[in-house]
Amino acid sequence: MMKKLFVPVLLLIPVMIASGQNTTFKSRTKYPSGTRKPGFEFVTVNPDGISKSGTSGKSATAPSLERLLLKGGLQQVDKVIRSNGKPVYIERKTNPSKSDPDSSPAEKLSRFLEETRMISGTINPKEQFAVSQINEDRNGITHLKTIQRYRGIDIYGSEATFHLSAQKERFMGLFHNIENEINTVPIISSSSAITTVNSDLRLKTVVRELTANEKKLLKYQSPETRLVIYNTEGNAYSLAWEITFRPNVVEVWKYFIDAETGSIIHSFNATRAYEYFLQTHGLNSINGNGGNIISFINVAEDDGSSMENAFWNGQAVFYGNGGGYFKPLAGALDVTAHELGHGVVSNTANLEYYGQPGAINETYADIFGSMVDRDDWLIGEDITRTTFSPSGALRNMADPHNMGREGDHYWQPKHVSEMYLGKEDNAGVHINNGIGIHAYYLYATAVSKDKAEQVFFHALVHYLTKTSRFIDFRIAVIQSTSDLFGEGSSETTEAAKAFDAVGIYEEEVVQKNQDYEVNPGTEFLLFCNTDPNYSTTLALYNGSQASSLSETAMKNNPSVTDNGAEAVFVSADSKIRYISLNPIEPEQIISDQEYWDNVAISKDGNRLAAISTQVDTSIYVYDFTSRKWAKFRLYNPTTSHFNTDAGGVLYADAIEFDITGEYLIYDACNILSSNVTEDIYYWDIGIINVWDKTGRKFGDGSIFKLYGSLPENVSIGNPTFSQNSSAIIAFDYIDGNSGEYAILGTNLNTGETDVITENSTLGLPSFSK
Ligand SMILES: [Zn+2]
Structure with missing residues (x-):
């Protein structure tokens, strides 16, 4: 709903000044700075952003289109890989x-x-x-x-x-863009969250008080708590207590408790235990009376029978003595190395023991195992009896199917298409491990074990993190090959092949930008008429007939919301007017002060941006929700220090919101002062942050320039965003020396710029959809 803005009219005698010499590009008459007052309240963003004269120096480059294209934009990147968009x-x-x-x-x-x-x-x-x-x-x-x-x-x-x-x-890594407001003061206390965990764990395992000796050995006194922001699902985030709880000497559990509601968001068994038996045996906790536990070897089951297992519990390695399925587990070099490998992972990437990160954690443990016991690709072949698996090995990196079929406890997937998607086994840490170990096997076979272990270790230490997934694993390994062997090396090519072979691809490759859906609904054409012989200045054409919307003389084309329901424009009398297009209603004046040269409405209709009639180096933004104005000072960021002022901006002219409503793209007239020659005027394009969606407040006013500097006598202006991508813009280009005109398109994500058309006159580009 549009609200009328009441602003008192101030009468001042206008003194017109020319906008500069580059009048072939744009001509706009402006009142000198300070001669008119807005007469409404506003907050000032970037108050220090103003500067009188240019300090960036004159460009010595000969102007040409090619030179401009080569310069690239501020946003220039060489590669972007996306996963799920x-x-x-x-x-x-x-x-x-x-x-x-x-x-x-x-x-x-x-x-x-x-x-x-x-x-x-x-x-x-x-x-x-x-x-x-x-x-x-x-x-x-x-x-x-x-x-x-x-x-x-x-x-x-x-x-x-x-x-x-x-x-x-x-x-x-992933960027977390939190859109919902989160209260950062917990309502549930940490002790109450611990109580919740305690009762939940009692349903799952043995919970007992640890002895003083055990606590000392485990370096654990009581449950550890800390406040975190937890990504519950999609884009939803909550304040949560992260709780690390040891219910007994063996197990470590991780819980996330909603700090507002007290409910359990997520929990998992973080003990790297029960490696081998998970699918065949129910989980057992260790003998609650202690027994051999403190020695951490000869670990027994609850009933006193020999434990057929070995594990790392975060502090030490535990070995059982085996039984019907296994020989004493401490006797196998690869099993020992596997368990110690978990220790190395804990101290480096610390991959979370759940889901894909957990499977990568398991993969690394097996890689350590296979590298210590290097003569084959089998894990645990020295301690596994054929009663456990027909191959006589726990796992086979060369063939993770391990002579079994899907569902067999010794079978593992060797391709993402076979991946286990259930919740068992901490969401498949020991199952989906097959995919990673097979990729390693393929790679080591191609480039040698010596190189493969260096590359994977480098990736673990420098690139992988707690929540790395398969796509990150691939990127980490490939980056490591470039670090160690150089970009484009055969080691890099082979790594890509190995990951391709197991179905871990760069899902959406490189420089593909997010596109927005095309708007549904009826298409209308909005006509602006500048022919003084017709009274209608604005008309709507629905395909068969045109209806007149306005007879008001306009300074600029109207700016329309994304749903096509509302439009705003500055009339010839410098007031801001509003028209409802759906349903069509009479136009109304929403800013009755004769203070404006141009206006734009955000795609969602919640904000306006406007330019005044004077040289005041500002863009004004009005928020309909808070009913507040902010005045953003324009400046030219220098290239040597971030967001500092290089001076020279006189005023903005064309303005348009991006699809998010957070950024405005604008062109601005600049001056380069010189004490040798005449002052030089030029136009260029900037993007300013005017709204902060997360904080629901005005943006910080920071500015990117499309080009850091322009060649002498070159101007760019009239920028417009593509209707379905925030990253694509088009703008006019003019070279004052050669007389070249062109419409250029730039991809802000990649910095790529290209000529859309070469013109003999200005294009005033606009995207139709
Ligand atoms: Zn393991």
């Missing part, structure tokens, strides 16, 4: 002119996140991302581990990695 990998070239050599790795991360946020969708990345670890590898690549936070609270499983080399900057 979300970016999981972003890569771009390390640009020495862009990156201050003195800036720290953390500052470089910050700049990277800021400059790629149109891809990741993050707002205020500086506040959201914290660096938890930095280390440099032997090849001089700096690896950072990051964690994402919401109002200072860790988002569970948001660990990601950032990698800096002289050539590339790479970010790996």
